[in-house]
Amino acid sequence: MEKFDAANPFGEFTKMLEQFKLPGFDVPAIMEARRKDVEALVTANQTAFQGMQSLAQKQGEMLRTTLTELQALASTGGAASPQAAELVQQTLHKALANMQQLAQAAYQSQAESYAVIQKRVEENVEELRTLMQQKK
Structure with a gap:
C-alpha cells in the first residue's frame, strides 16, 4: 500500500472509485467538489481561529489598561478621594464599551466564517445544476 499523500488526500479514494466505472458518475468532478x-x-x-486570536489580544490589552489605571489610582491615594465615584462610573462605562467591542469582533469573525461556508454551499448547488444539465 502506498504512503498517504497529505497534499492530495483524495488521491487514493479517487483511484478506488475510478475502478468501478459507473455510467454518468464523473469521479474527478465529484472528488474536485469534495x-x-x-x-x-x-x-x-x-x-x-484568527478571530479568536484577535479577541484574546483585545482582552489582554483591555486587562493591561485597566490594571494600569487601577495601579495609578492606588499609588496616588485616589481611592479615598471624592472623585472616586466619578472614576468608578467612567471605568464602568469603559468596561461596557469594551464588552461591546468584543461582542462585535466575535460577531464579525463568525460572520466571516459563515460567509466562507455559505459560498461553498452555493458553489455546490451550482455544480449540481451543471452536472444535472450535462446528463440531459
Missing part, C-alpha cells in the same frame, strides 16, 4: 468543500472548511476554521 476537495473544494474541505478547502472551504479549512478557510472557515482559519478565519474563526
Whole structure:
C-alpha cells in the first residue's frame, strides 16, 4: 500500500472509485467538489481561529489598561478621594464599551466564517445544476 499523500488526500479514494466505472458518475468532478468543500472548511476554521486570536489580544490589552489605571489610582491615594465615584462610573462605562467591542469582533469573525461556508454551499448547488444539465 502506498504512503498517504497529505497534499492530495483524495488521491487514493479517487483511484478506488475510478475502478468501478459507473455510467454518468464523473469521479474527478465529484472528488474536485469534495476537495473544494474541505478547502472551504479549512478557510472557515482559519478565519474563526484568527478571530479568536484577535479577541484574546483585545482582552489582554483591555486587562493591561485597566490594571494600569487601577495601579495609578492606588499609588496616588485616589481611592479615598471624592472623585472616586466619578472614576468608578467612567471605568464602568469603559468596561461596557469594551464588552461591546468584543461582542462585535466575535460577531464579525463568525460572520466571516459563515460567509466562507455559505459560498461553498452555493458553489455546490451550482455544480449540481451543471452536472444535472450535462446528463440531459
